[in-house]
Amino acid sequence: MAYYDYYGYPRYVSVGEKRAKARRKLEQLKKKHPGIRPVVIEGNTLVRTWWGKAWNGNLTKYADYSNRVGRGRSYVRHGAVLDLQISPGQVKALVQGSRQSPYTVTMQIKPISKAIWTEIRAACEGQLASLQELLEGRFPKGLAELFTAKGSGLFPSPKEIEFKCSCPDWAYMCKHVAAVLYGIGTRLDEDPSLFFVLRKLKMDDLITQAVRDKSERLLRQAKKKTARVIDDADLGDVFGIDLESAGVAENGGSGATTIEAGAAAKARRRAPAKKATKKRTAQKAKTVVKKTKHGSRAKVKKQASRKYPS
Numbered sequence: 001m002a003y004y005d006y007y008g009y010p011r012y013v014s015v016g017e018k019r020a021k022a023r024r025k026l027e028q029l030k031k032k033h034p035g036i037r038p039v040v041i042e043g044n045t046l047v048r049t050w051w052g053k054a055w056n057g058n059l060t061k062y063a064d065y066s067n068r069v070g071r072g073r074s075y076v077r078h079g080a081v082l083d084l085q086i087s088p089g090q091v092k093a094l095v096q097g098s099r100q101s102p103y104t105v106t107m108q109i110k111p112i113s114k115a116i117w118t119e120i121r122a123a124c125e126g127q128l129a130s131l132q133e134l135l136e137g138r139f140p141k142g143l144a145e146l147f148t149a150k151g152s153g154l155f156p157s158p159k160e161i162e163f164k165c166s167c168p169d170w171a172y173m174c175k176h177v178a179a180v181l182y183g184i185g186t187r188l189d190e191d192p193s194l195f196f197v198l199r200k201l202k203m204d205d206l207i208t209q210a211v212r213d214k215s216e217r218l219l220r221q222a223k224k225k226t227a228r229v230i231d232d233a234d235l236g237d238v239f240g241i242d243l244e245s246a247g248v249a250e251n252g253g254s255g256a257t258t259i260e261a262g263a264a265a266k267a268r269r270r271a272p273a274k275k276a277t278k279k280r281t282a283q284k285a286k287t288v289v290k291k292t293k294h295g296s297r298a299k300v301k302k303q304a305s306r307k308y309p310s
Helices: 015-032 050-059 069-077 114-123 131-135 141-147 175-190 193-198 203-223 232-239 243-250 258-291 294-307
Strands: 081-087 090-095 103-109 161-165
Touching: 015 081, 050 141, 050 175, 069 175, 081 175, 081 193, 090 175, 103 175, 114 141, 114 203, 131 203, 161 175, 175 193
Parallel strands: none
Antiparallel strands: 081 090, 090 103, 103 161
8 A cells, every 4th residue: 555644745764765665565476477577777777788788779759758758767676667578569567656555557569560570681681690789789870870760760769669557647658667777777688589570570680681692692703704714624724623623522422531532533644645655755865776786775664664664
């Protein structure tokens, strides 16, 4: 129940009392609901990662929010958000207020438009190397500015968020709703992938599309032959490697290594030239024998045999 002073206003409750009350209520809820997930703030900093900071920063870009969300910071800090569950396009939370029972807060967030998503996917082409880089916020400054652009980025505007609280506060945005908005930022610190769940987006699209586009571009470039490209046959002559034989060896056809296959092919190409040279030398040797005395015949044949053994 709520406590009021002599004049009928709610009496001042210290931060210590608020934290103690929230802690007691949380222990009670855990017994009935083991899957409950409170928002816990470690230290004085609400958020530390890029996604958490970007979410909270988006809240202050709009006048409707910037003048009201500040009331929720203290609630988050003293552990008033007892439960916060994120599902596709929806957030459900329990927030401990002045009454004994916590208030229920629900939010509906509209999905991002197809036009904006298409533009963002195109901008990510070749910019993101891995899913880990995306989740850790390690991407070019240009992408960061695109993601956080007011009204055209990944983060929702006030008109895309609908919320409701079970408290009797008549305000457009009560402190319990504000606390949940900041609680979402803290939750994204723990698991950035929940942002894509909330906005009904496939984060793999940003990576897969970028890799696919890059691969297709490389394949197109590979098909374009220029004067600077050396044919396979030329490569074989330059490096002494039979590329066709090397490919068979790599695929396990003969078990020979690429180098061995290239050396064998090179030897085969040189064999005819070597044979012709040997024949010319033999003919020359016979001519010399005819012009010399009988005793020099054995010497000439011996030299030819030594140079080109049979």
